[in-house]
Amino acid sequence: MAHEIDEGTAYGLPEGGYERDLVEVGRGTPGGEWLRRYWQPVALSSEATDLPKEVRILGEDLILFRDGHGRPGLLYPRCCHRGTTLLYGRVEKEGIRCCYHGWLFDTEGRCLDQPCEPNGGQKRHLHRQPWFRVEERYGIVFAYLGPPEHRPPLPRYDVLEDTAPDRVVHATTRTLQTGGPEVMDCNWVQTYENVADPLHAWITHGMISGPQLGERLAEPPDDVTYEPTELGMRSLVHRNARPDEPENTAVLELILPNVSIVPLEIHREDGRATALAWHLPIDDTHTKIFTVAVIPPVHRGFDSTKLPVFGGKPWHELDLEGHQRFPGDYEAQAGQGRITFHSEERLVSSDRGVLLFRKQVRRAHAAMAQGKPPGPQREMVVVQAGRYGENATAWSPFGSLKQEQIDSDA
Ligand code: FES
Ligand SMILES: [Fe+2]
Known part of the structure; x- marks a missing residue:
């Protein structure tokens, strides 16, 4: 009897592959040499x-x-x-x-x-x-593993320098938000691209497992745009006014090659974020995230590993079913595999931030291949990330928050 021929089965699926220059961190690789310049x-x-x-x-x-x-x-x-x-x-x-x-x-x-x-x-x-x-600096030992003649100054970050007297600068290798392991069993780019992908927040931390990071994420943002900056890129996540929340824009920032800044609930008077994360590649398939945060007195002694945000349990107490029913960042990122298969990706409009990041990486590699510096470096980095309200008289690092979407650049 004739039967329908199935389309799209996994039979004969080619073996996946990844973009080596993007993910490899060893000596002599484009990615490894780029990271070694910082x-x-x-x-x-x-x-x-x-x-x-x-x-x-x-x-x-x-x-x-x-x-x-x-x-x-x-x-x-x-x-x-x-x-x-x-x-x-x-x-x-x-x-x-x-x-x-x-x-x-x-x-x-x-x-x-x-x-x-x-x-x-x-x-x-x-x-x-x-x-x-x-x-x-900031409670962390930093090292420079690159060519000695190209060693830049160890940068400072303005939000970590200019802190209120009652606040302490605290360094940790635990995520500040939802616990999780100290070492992620995956390539660093998977953890870094997550920050250029703010739309995942209302899915992973809202729709699927929420509320994991606050009630705000129960609904999608009204607009998201991605823009290059002098030192990397930023994602602008805009929310219109709601009965319980004024209009606001969260700005997430990547300072290349591997610093990220996400606005948390703790921030400065001017709205700027005060928690910086370094996505350190241990090797091609392991990543450790170092976070430095300015902690107000009320949050001292706070232990993210005990936060019961995974169906009422902290991450470390989850069994397999718990990870399945309440996945968070670790599950999503390590779940892409040790090194994700770029060959199997279907990048769409909501991946514009990821595309912009990868474009910037390729540009940095190309500059180095021509003997040029991979990008500008600053002794004092002015942090842009934060949460800015419509009527904020607060300091804002850039003019209008509603800038043109830079699709073409992505
Ligand atoms: S001093 Fe001989 S091996 Fe180190
Ligand atoms: Fe997340």
């Missing part, structure tokens, strides 16, 4: 101690420690003598001493002592343990 967070300051710590960043394994003078150091793990790991080194006042033959290295890799050599090693100055420069 300071990256390595660890919380509290994690740099007299006990050496293994850290992995951009696919490189390194050893972090803090010497007796309080200086953090970040060294290549294999001792330059005969290769044992400095993880078992002993931290001393002047540096870290290898457990095998006792070579002592300072935080910049200089060899200060070779106890098995006559006179502590007459030629010790010829040996240097490979190292990276680090600087501490």
